[in-house]
C-alpha cells in the first residue's frame with residue numbers, strides 16, 4: 001500500500017471528527033437541539049469529503065504528485081460513511097426511529113427525495129470502488145464513476161433546500177464544486193498539467 005501514513009492520517013481525521021461531535025452532544029455542548037446539529041454536521045461532513053475527493057485529480061495534475069490520487073478513493077468512501085451516519089442520525093434524532101415513515105418522507109419531501117438519490121448514488125460508487133469491481137465492470141466502471149458529478153449536484157441542491165436562509169454557506173460549497181467541475185473539462189485539464197511544477201522552476 002502506497003502512502004500508508006497519509007492514509008492513516010485521513011482515517012484518523014475521518015473517524016475522530018464524528019466521535020468528537022458525539023462527545024460534545026453527550027456532554028451537552030451541542031446546543032439545545034443536539035440531534036439536529038449532529039444531522040447537519042454529518043451532512044456537511046459528507047459534502048466536504050465529496051469535494052475533497054473530487055479535488056484530488058486536479059491537484060495531482062497541477063502538482064504531479066501521485067499521493068493525491070492515492071487518497072481519492074478513501075475520501076470518497078468517507079463521504080459515503082458520513083452520508084450514511086447523516087441518514088442514521090436523521091432516522092434516530094429527527095424521525096425518532098419511526099423507520100416506517102421514511103418512504104413517506106422520501107416521497108413527500110422533495111429535499112429528502114434528492115438527498116436519498118444522492119445517498120443511493122454514493123452507495124453505488126462505494127460498492128463498486130474495489131479493484132475487483134473495476135476489473136469486472138471494465139469500461140462501464142469509468143462511466144459509472146463519472147456519476148460523482150451529478151451526485152455532487154444533487155447534494156448541493158439538497159443542501160440549498162435546507163439552508164435557504166443561510167445561502168452564503170451554500171454559495172461557498174457551490175463555488176468550490178463549480179471550480180472542480182470546470183477543472184474536469186478536457187481543455188482545462190490539459191492546461192492544468194504541470195502548472196505547479198512550472199511555477200516552482
Ligand code: HEM
Pocket residue numbers: 036039040041042043044046047050083086087090094112115116117118119122155158159162163
Ligand atoms: C437518505 C438520505 C438523506 C436524508 C434522509 C437527509 C436528510 C437531511 C435532513 C433532514 C437535513 C436537515 C436537517 C435539519 O433540519 O437541519 C439535511 C441537511 C443536509 N444534508 Fe442531508 N440527507 C440525506 C442525504 C445527504 C447526502 C448524500 C448529503 C451529501 C453528500 C447530504 C448533505 C446534507 C447537507 C450539507 C445538509 C445541510 C446541513 C446544514 O444545514 O448545515 N445529505 N439532510
